[in-house]
Amino acid sequence: MSRDDFYTPTDTDVLRMENELLVFEVRFLKAQLSASEAERQRPAARFKRQLEETRTRLEETRTRLEERENQLARAKRAEQDIVSLLGLLANSPFSWFFGLKQSFRVLERRYLDTDA
Amino acid sequence: MPDVSARTGANGQAVIYAGRFADQVADADLPENCIVLGEREAPSCKLTRALDRANMLIFMDLPSFSTETMISDHWDVPIFVVIPSDFTAESLAATCGPELFEQLGFFDRIVTQNSALWEVLRQKYHWAESQRIPVAGNPASEVTGTVQALMKARPSSPVPEENGIDPDSYLTKALHRVQAAVIEPRFAAAQEKRDTKVPFDVLEVGSGVGRWASSFHPANTRFVGIDAREDLLGEARANFPDQRFDRLGPDLLLPYREESFDLVFSVTVMHLYSTSAKRTLLSEMWRVVRPGGWLLLLENFVFTGQSEKPTIYPMSVTEFANLIVDTTAEQVVLDHVESLQYPGEDLRRGGLISLMRLGVPKI
Numbered sequence: 427m428s429r430d431d432f433y434t435p436t437d438t439d440v441l442r443m444e445n446e447l448l449v450f451e452v453r454f455l456k457a458q459l460s461a462s463e464a465e466r467q468r469p470a471a472r473f474k475r476q477l478e479e480t481r482t483r484l485e486e487t488r489t490r491l492e493e494r495e496n497q498l499a500r501a502k503r504a505e506q507d508i509v510s511l512l513g514l515l516a517n518s519p520f521s522w523f524f525g526l527k528q529s530f531r532v533l534e535r536r537y538l539d540t541d542a
Numbered sequence: 543m544p545d546v547s548a549r550t551g552a553n554g555q556a557v558i559y560a561g562r563f564a565d566q567v568a569d570a571d572l573p574e575n576c577i578v579l580g581e582r583e584a585p586s587c588k589l590t591r592a593l594d595r596a597n598m599l600i601f602m603d604l605p606s607f608s609t610e611t612m613i614s615d616h617w618d619v620p621i622f623v624v625i626p627s628d629f630t631a632e633s634l635a636a637t638c639g640p641e642l643f644e645q646l647g648f649f650d651r652i653v654t655q656n657s658a659l660w661e662v663l664r665q666k667y668h669w670a671e672s673q674r675i676p677v678a679g680n681p682a683s684e685v686t687g688t689v690q691a692l693m694k695a696r697p698s699s700p701v702p703e704e705n706g707i708d709p710d711s712y713l714t715k716a717l718h719r720v721q722a723a724v725i726e727p728r729f730a731a732a733q734e735k736r737d738t739k740v741p742f743d744v745l746e747v748g749s750g751v752g753r754w755a756s757s758f759h760p761a762n763t764r765f766v767g768i769d770a771r772e773d774l775l776g777e778a779r780a781n782f783p784d785q786r787f788d789r790l791g792p793d794l795l796l797p798y799r800e801e802s803f804d805l806v807f808s809v810t811v812m813h814l815y816s817t818s819a820k821r822t823l824l825s826e827m828w829r830v831v832r833p834g835g836w837l838l839l840l841e842n843f844v845f846t847g848q849s850e851k852p853t854i855y856p857m858s859v860t861e862f863a864n865l866i867v868d869t870t871a872e873q874v875v876l877d878h879v880e881s882l883q884y885p886g887e888d889l890r891r892g893g894l895i896s897l898m899r900l901g902v903p904k905i
Contacts, residue, residue, distance in 0.1 A: 435845050435856060443844040443858045444889050447881050450859045451893070454879035 509537045554597030554712065559584070561603025581606050597712040598622070601642075609641045617645060618716035618885065622675070625654040631662040643667050647722070648753040649715035651675050668756040670781035716885040718753065721809060724880050724894050725840050726757055732805045732836040738762065743803040747796070747827060748811030752778035755785050766803075768796065794819055796826040801904055806831045807838035810892075813845070816855050817865070825869040833901035837874065839866075840882075844891040859893050866897065873900045 435443070512533055515524050524530040555575045560567040564580030572578070583589050584607055593599070593616045600622040601607055623646065625634065635643065644667065646652070653675045654660050660674050733742050742763045746754055749767025751774050758765045765782075769775050770790040778787045788797060794815075806827045812820050831837055845856040857865075866874065874897040882892030 439856075440844055440846055440889065443856070444891070446858045446860045447843045447890060447893050450863065451879050451881045454876065 505537070508533075512537050555592070555595050556598040556600065557592045557596040558600045558602060559589075559607050561606040563602050567602065584608065584611070593619070600624070604638060604642075609645070618712065618719055620711045620715050621646060621650040623650070623652050625652060625656070625659065625663075627654075627656060631659050631666070634659075634663065635666060646673075647715075647718070648673065648756055649711065649718060653677055668759065670752065670756060671783065672751070672777065672781050713885065720882055720884055721840060721892070722757070724882055724892075725754075725807070725809065725838060728836070728838055728878060728894065728896050729757055729805065729807075732838075733763075736804055742805070745796075745798070745803045745806045745827075745830060747790070747806065747808040747823065748814075749778055749787060750774050752781045752785065752787065754807075754809065755782045760784050766798075794822045794826065796830050798830045800829045801832045801835075802830050804832055804835045805838065806835070807840070809840045810842055812839065812841050812862070813854050813856060817857070820855075820857070820862075820865060821869050824866060828870045828874070828899060831899050833899050833903045835899050836877070837897040837899065838894065839897075840892065840894045842891050843893045844889055846889070846891075859895075863895070866895070870897075870899070874898065875900060 515521065515530070516534060516538060555577050556573070558567055558572075558576060558578045560578050561581045561584070564578055567578050577592050579589055579592060581603070589611055593612060596616070596619045599616070599619045602624050604623065604626055623642065629637075643663065646667065646669070648670055650673060652660065652663070652669065652673050655677050657676075663669065664671070664674070729744075736742055742758075744758055744763055744765045746765070746767045749755070749769045750771075752767055755765050755767060755778070765785045767775075767778055767785065767787040768790045769778070769787070770792075772789065775787050775789060778785075790796070808823075808827070812823065815823060827837055839862075841857075841862065843857070843859040843862065845854065876895070877898050878894065878896035880894045881890040882894065883890045884892065
């Protein structure tokens with residue numbers, strides 16, 4: 427087929443030209459579809475990464491919180507131990523001896539809430 | 543798909559909605575294929591059936607007609623609207639603006655004796671001067687004279703044959719609406735991406751009688767049309783006195799500086815030119831569009847060989863795409879492709895190719 431002369435297209439020419447037009451349109455639409463899917467995936471991947479980072483941060487915070495709670499529990503247990511120990515010493519036959527010591531009296535005031 | 547055969551040839555009929563003037567119109571000397579409907583038929587099945595076969599629609603009594611009866615297909619029919627003389631432009635715009643006037647385009651006609659009213663409405667709705675049918679006296683009171691004037695206007699309306707468009711008024715408008723449905727959203731998309739404070743520069747290559755000029759608002763667009771035919775340019779200038787239309791010389795070189803337009807487009811023009819001429823035109827269109835601007839090419843890529851025109855140079859879309867790649871040195875991005883099916887045709891013949899020019903603007 428000459429491109430520079432007028433001619434009367436045959437039925438085959440007509441169908442070929444329509445086919446080319448439709449193929450061209452479909453190729454464009456497919457390219458556009460995959461581009462838009464890539465566009466959709468791009469924010470999705472970003473959100474996924476962001477979600478992972480947030481989850482990691484949440485885990486770290488939970489771990490730190492548990493550690494603090496453990497520390498607090500340990501401190502409370504230590505305080506209870508000190509209170510028990512001081513109680514034992516204050517009520518023992520040697521309490522008069524310990525009462526002579528100023529540091530013992532400070533500990534008594536601090537943990538046994540006495541004015542002695 | 544609309545049934546085109548019901549409207550064309552001997553099957554088609556002119557539908558005159560005469561409303562309150564039905565009796566007067568019925569007495570007029572009308573051609574055989576006219577149907578006159580009165581106020582009582584306005585909301586009826588009879589009107590719908592008549593609209594389904596109409597190839598011309600005349601609204602004689604605007605206030606008593608509701609466009610709710612009209613479905614999309616009915617708007618393909620050329621519409622003649624007789625403007626009542628006792629209404630102001632403001633009241634007409636308020637009552638008929640969104641439903642009717644905004645739907646009217648280049649292939650519809652407005653019948654009015656009032657030049658001042660016409661001018662206000664023309665500017666508001668971007669109508670072409672050729673859309674007006676001036677009548678002597680009051681159109682409502684001189685119904686017979688008005689109808690006869692419209693019937694007389696019918697054979698020559700709406701435009702002379704151009705660019706392979708069928709001169710049959712119904713098919714011409716229907717085809718234009720198919721093209722407009724595809725290309726006008728691209729016009730809007732191109733405009734959206736620009737700074738609204740700067741006028742949008744548009745060039746149409748092969749502008750003919752200027753039918754696409756009304757798609758752009760003169761307030762924010764500088765429209766320029768260029769065509770090789772002096773007779774069409776004369777009509778285009780008469781149609782749109784506020785727009786600019788230039789002559790395209792035989793060398794096909796566009797008389798504009800490079801990077802002058804935000805949008806350059808052509809509609810069913812390229813098939814009129816040989817490959818070398820197409821090459822020149824495409825490269826010129828690319829030259830005058832700004833980087834980041836748009837090239838829109840709506841062409842027919844399938845030719846059935848039924849045209850009797852001697853100068854048609856068919857080119858398939860693949861060949862045309864290759865030509866674009868060559869002439870633009872690949873400095874374009876394919877933005878949109880869409881095929882078109884014209885009314886009453888089995889094949890998809892038309893295709894819109896939207897391209898964005900790459901590059902850095904020269905300051």
